[in-house]
Amino acid sequence: MRIAIVGAGLAGLSAAYELREHDVDVYEGSGRIGGKLYSVAFNDGPTDMGAEAFLARNAEAVEFFTELGLGDSLVAPSGLRPLLYVDDKLQALPTGGMMGIPSSAEKIAALVSAESARHIANEEPFEWTPGGDVSVGALVRQQYGADVVEHVVSALLGGVYSCTADDLGLRATIPGLARVLDEQAAQGSVTLSGAVKVLEQSRVSTPGKGAPFRAFRGGYAEVYEALAEKSGADIHLDSFISGISHRPGEGYVLKGAPADAPLYEGVVLATPAPTTARLMAGIAPQATEALREVKLASSAVVGFKFDSDVDPEGNELPQNTGILVATDQEDVHAKAFTLSSRKWPHLAERGGALVRASFGRFGDDALVRADEETLVDYALDDLAHITGFDGRAAGVSEIFTQRWFGGLPRYDEHHLETVSSVLGALADVPSIAVAGSWVNGVGVPAVIAQAREAARRLIGAK
Ligand SMILES: Cc1cc2nc3c(=O)[nH]c(=O)nc-3n(C[C@H](O)[C@H](O)[C@H](O)COP(=O)(O)OP(=O)(O)OC[C@H]3O[C@@H](n4cnc5c(N)ncnc54)[C@H](O)[C@@H]3O)c2cc1C
Structure with missing residues (x-):
């Protein structure tokens, strides 16, 4: 079967892997694969600036990564605890x-x-x-x-x-x-x-049903690169798809694909909800209408490599995995800090200290739109204010700023109803599948499981 997949994020690539026995073209609008999975080359090794871990409670995801040959790359966190910054104080997260x-x-x-x-x-x-x-x-x-x-x-x-x-x-x-x-x-x-x-x-x-997080020694690049390679799909970067039409008896035409692209017997839309809504307008207007309800939340991540985890005054980064900031803490701009080299022993091995500052919540994009220098200053000032650790004095050897406009779908109290309307409206449209973080959960295991299932349904397999 000749199949097109739109979007080379985790959902699109997982679907491509599931369809590896078929003839698959993946069209990706940006210049790289992975979507919200993004391992950036820091001097000492790849460092995730999007998702950084996954909840390994469900054995299925671990089995899948093992099947991809990544079993030995899985790493466990340190076991330290996170903190909460509330009422101007650092306290243990209950x-x-x-x-x-x-x-x-x-x-x-x-x-x-x-x-x-x-x-x-x-x-x-x-x-x-x-x-x-x-x-x-x-x-x-x-x-x-x-x-x-x-x-x-x-x-x-x-x-x-x-x-x-x-x-x-x-x-x-x-x-x-x-x-x-x-x-x-x-x-x-x-x-x-x-x-x-x-x-x-x-x-x-139910012992063992806790929250065992895992990450990848080489970052999520290990996952998206393995999926891309093992899928055997033809992946077309910088190929933004702007519409889909159907020629009865012939197949689907993708607007934005190269002029010599074939017609497709099946299409997987693995794009964020608003994009998927737009792409379906010509083939499933009712599904488009329903899906327009799903809004996106933006965020920004600033990653720092410090030369040391202690500043010259002796102020040390806390021995904790991270800090969540109460939403009424008005003097702080960041919503959270991941103390990555405290959280992950494999990152601590690099020496110095890795810290990720996160900004932005649904409905308030101002911080995500702030210029890079401002975000970096906010992060360093907030970290010093909250922990006493002066990152500038400790020495900043690397900084990477990543903005995730529309990074995550908002799962509001109408979300399940919305998704069920969209899927209902699509039931009558032949050979179109939808996949991605808006369908059945934003976590990496949920996105993979949903995308694989959507792919199997597309080809009529169980
Ligand atoms: C900052 C951040 C941190 C996170 N941390 C975690 C974590 O630690 N653990 C966890 O389990 N989950 C985490 N998540 C969630 C998880 O990363 C996402 O839910 C998941 O990666 C989404 O995958 P996706 O394929 O659905 O979407 P995306 O990654 O958004 O992929 C969609 C792809 O489609 C492409 N595209 C869009 N429009 C078009 C078009 N018109 N034509 C062609 N291509 C198009 C995009 O460029 C993109 O590559 C995090 C998310 C964010 C934003």
């Missing part, structure tokens, strides 16, 4: 809970007001419609208090989704919690603390 939502007041008491702690301890049951949805922020604010959202939950979710908890739907981002609320509603009384407790207990009774 353990347990679900995405920062605690099951009791004790673990979070130091981070929130006495009033919120009382609300958590004496939580009133609430009305919950099974199958319903709500924004994570609205629910936590209603049951616990605004500072639980701003100090902990938004800081944690912001690190994953580049959105505050108010812009994220519960069922789309913490589906297990929504399911337990459904079960509680069927039994009578619903509380958030009770539901989180159920999930904590299920974690304890």
Whole structure:
């Protein structure tokens, strides 16, 4: 079967790999493959400026990477803990809970007001419609208090989704919690603390179901390069596709492909949601209409290599994996710091210190648009303000700034409904598949699994 894939990010390349027995052309609008996976050549080795890790809880992703020949490249984190910067203080990120939502007041008491702690301890049951949805922020604010959202939950979710908890739907981002609320509603009384407790207990009774992150010794380039090579697909860089049309009985025509490109029997659209919506306009207008609802969140990452992890005054980078910043911390511009060489022993081996500063959340692109010098100054000033470590004095040997405009789709409380409408509208369109982070989860394992499944469906395989 002759198949075109639009987009050479993780989804497009995973689909290409799945379709390796077929005749596949991949069209990529930019000059490189990988999309939001991007390992940049720092002097001491490749350093990820997009995704840097994945949640290896699900064995399927690890098996897939092993199948790609990358089993020996997988590396584990140091086991150090992250910090939270709240109320002008660095504090330990509470353990347990679900995405920062605690099951009791004790673990979070130091981070929130006495009033919120009382609300958590004496939580009133609430009305919950099974199958319903709500924004994570609205629910936590209603049951616990605004500072639980701003100090902990938004800081944690912001690190994953580049959105505050108010812009994220519960069922789309913490589906297990929504399911337990459904079960509680069927039994009578619903509380958030009770539901989180159920999930904590299920974690304890299923050992090994923690959150084991893994990364690649040579960065994510190992993944996108292996996928590109092992797929055997013809990958066309700088090939921006601007439309698709269908010639009945002949196949699909891609506008933007070279003039001598063939017609295709099947097409996988592995592009961000707004682009996919535009590309489907000529072949699936209803799907286009539904998909327009999905908005994107932008962010920026500034990576630093410092000569030392101690400045001349003796201020050391904390012995922690990273720092999340509370969303109401107005004197700080960064939303998070990954202390990469503390988090990953393979990066610590390089000497000096690697740190990534992250900026930007949905609805506020100002920081992402700030000029490079400003972002670098914000990052260094924030790091010094929060930790005492003066990066400039420690010596900055390398800096890389990466802006991710529209880097992640917003999974709001209508997202699941939107995706189901899009897929429903596409069911009648022959031989078109969609793949990518907007369909079934933004994490690397979810993107791979969804893209592979979409590819299998396209060719009618199970
Ligand atoms: C800063 C950041 C950090 C992250 N960290 C993690 C992490 O640590 N762990 C984790 O599991 N996940 C992480 N993620 C999420 C994960 O990286 C993404 O969900 C995933 O890489 C998305 O892959 P994709 O193929 O769906 O999309 P993309 O990577 O966006 O790929 C889409 C591709 O399509 C191309 N394209 C777009 N329009 C066209 C067109 N018209 N014609 C041709 N080509 C086109 C683009 O150039 C791009 O290459 C992170 C994301 C970001 C932004």
